[in-house]
Amino acid sequence: MDEKTLIAARVAREMTDGMLVNLGIGLPTLVARHLPKGIDVSFQSENGLIGMESLPEAGLADDDLIDAGGTPIGAVAGASAFDSAMSFGLIRGGHMDVTVLGGLEVDAAGRLANWMVPGKMVPGMGGAMDLVTGARRVIVAMTHTAKGAPKIVAQCSLPLTSERRVDLIVTELAVIVPTEAGLELRETAPGVSIADVIAATGATLIIPAVVPTMVI
Amino acid sequence: MDEKTLIAARVAREMTDGMLVNLGIGLPTLVARHLPKGIDVSFQSENGLIGMESLPEAGLADDDLIDAGGTPIGAVAGASAFDSAMSFGLIRGGHMDVTVLGGLEVDAAGRLANWMVPGKMVPGMGGAMDLVTGARRVIVAMTHTAKGAPKIVAQCSLPLTSERRVDLIVTELAVIVPTEAGLELRETAPGVSIADVIAATGATLIIPAVVPTMVI
């Protein structure tokens, strides 16, 4: 299992029946493929749909139906379409149970930075700021390091996406829960030691007495 | 022609082709019956419809279709339905060309009071405050006096509907335009003298050199 699949599969275990979920572009999209059996989750696409699903076959693409990354998608029976104000009303208004987003950095206070690298890459925040501010639960799904450098740091050097503390960080090495006291290591990936995680992390971790191995 | 019909017929002459119009409950409703020939106006009902028309026959009433006064109505081909936020978005957002409302008082500054008589009658403002604040043009259609007392007064004694100066006052005696300088008498009803209007009015009127007779 490659690291992205591992992360997506672990995040998928956070989903429960009946949830409304928004998956960010890239890695988070993979989460939909790993939902536990019997779990019925509604996926929102913030460009205006509840009930997105992957397109069964390329020949069925509809010119009017894409996800927020521009990929043609399908829609489940019972899907609903709406405008951008309604879409973000759902997000900001606390109706979104979970959002899963990628990250450039998360700091010791659990704050996410994921929308720009000043002077280098200015894509814009798109829907990320609203999602991180408004979703009931924010899960960051990202690789633990980038080119060997920790992405979990004492303080974000990049512009914040929100001052809100995210709820869960899932990487290919660990599951970490940001708490008021700091970042708590909750699980390590199979074959990964606590020391490995500490070495790859740029912020202090709280290590509980028992740290179970991630179950996928 | 009774006085309400006279007022309604005169107000109707303010309508031009393509306008979006909201008629208040009561007297203003009559305006729809007196539209000049060839004028196509869209009537909004603020409970959520553009394209209302009077019901052709009682037997055709739809349980889901009433005007803002609770009367069953019809809908023209090309009518559209929407929620209350959209309805008042149209009103507040400057999309309503004209609103015609009844009045309890209008004062020398052209300010309307029409939503409560403290201690006696507290119906509430309904949509009136939004209409008077937001419509491009506000026409007050009312009898000139109530039980012999002027309804056009130096200063409103009743709570204001809006601080906005209304655009036109049409009564069974006169057409009056509130201006920055004061209330200007523009027309007198057939058989009514300028002196009659002055006598029935509780505020100073500006009398131009020529005051034509109201054309119905």
Add this chain to the structure above:
Amino acid sequence: MCGFSFRTAERAKNSNGNVHMSKVIRLADVVETIPDGATLMIGGFLAVGAPLRLIGELVRQGRKDLTIIVNDTNRAGLGVGRLIAARAVRKVVASHVGTNADTQRQLLAGEIEVELVPQGTLAERIRAGGVGLGGILTPTGVGTLVEDGKPVIEVGGRRFLLETPLRADFALIAAKHADHKGNLDYALTARNFNPLMAMAADTVIAEAQDIVPVGCIPPDQIVTPGVLVDHLVAKEQSHG
């Protein structure tokens, strides 16, 4: 109402083969979850689009001390007017109470509290509560009694009132169609405040004229996505 879809049926069952996530609940049972003293948003405009069965059951169960957020109190003894007549209501937040003589009488006698809100402001305050805004700035009410106690904020040289969000414990709404997932649509002027209230309460209870299988309401026609609806009132066997 629409062609049967194997896929829909499949989705309505979980891996154990049981139908899950059912939102359908008996009228009496769902109304029992609403306590005395609760704050309720109730859809409808002069009773058109009002959840008449839910209102009737609240009266039958003798609920008391309610705060209701409504456009109006309908007519005496009709729709929301039944709650007023039954003296189930302590406070009304509404844009208009002039059509109901009971409300007028209780109001002038000081037996009921009434907070009057301009209709457009009421719609925006409920919407703000539902979409997570901290408030909205409206020109409506500036320079009137409605301004009292509210911050006046100047933007671009114009003055606006800061109006704050409204939320409720329960929203009771009425729809034309509901599907089995709770997706709703509305008919003509029966839409009014219903879709706004469906976003602004902790628990949303919907009654529908017709309940149809999933897929019968096309995606572009659904106004209230089913994820917003907690309970859908079951149709009851007619005893006629």
Add this chain to the structure above:
Amino acid sequence: MCGFSFRTAERAKNSNGNVHMSKVIRLADVVETIPDGATLMIGGFLAVGAPLRLIGELVRQGRKDLTIIVNDTNRAGLGVGRLIAARAVRKVVASHVGTNADTQRQLLAGEIEVELVPQGTLAERIRAGGVGLGGILTPTGVGTLVEDGKPVIEVGGRRFLLETPLRADFALIAAKHADHKGNLDYALTARNFNPLMAMAADTVIAEAQDIVPVGCIPPDQIVTPGVLVDHLVAKEQSHG
């Protein structure tokens, strides 16, 4: 598309028997009314629901110095990306410009001004412009770069940014169906910003995939009432 209605046809003619209030206009003619330097709202999300014919004609006519309010600048050379590639745009107000390499290049080279707005805030600012609000209070952006220069207002112990309305000289929008009165509906994710922008500009120009007789779009399905639409781009004879 729907049954012919004698009543509809009658209504489309005035007392002189002439068809009046026609909103239909040739593509080239309506685009000529848009001057260099204008501020345009343009609907669409990654070009889905974008008015591609209007965009193409703006490029063909060589319009310059535009300010565009859009969700994104699509991909290089596609949709709104054609305006960027043609260097027709002086300033972009958008939530995301990362999908278009041309925008990125012009931005980092200082050749184009970009104002980034969170997507939900962008939607609410456009809506506020369309529905006459002086602004909205949103929690989004508090404590980030987006807060810079904006009033922070506390309501109920929480901090919110005061975000002001957006309006434009022209809104260019795309619909699924338009009827002869300009009533519009939208399909699936092609709806996005279009209905919001249709309320927030001095002049609204719509293009539609299909133009249908009045009455073909039922009242509950119309999303943008025709009164909001100033011009409807005519279908052109296909030369295939």
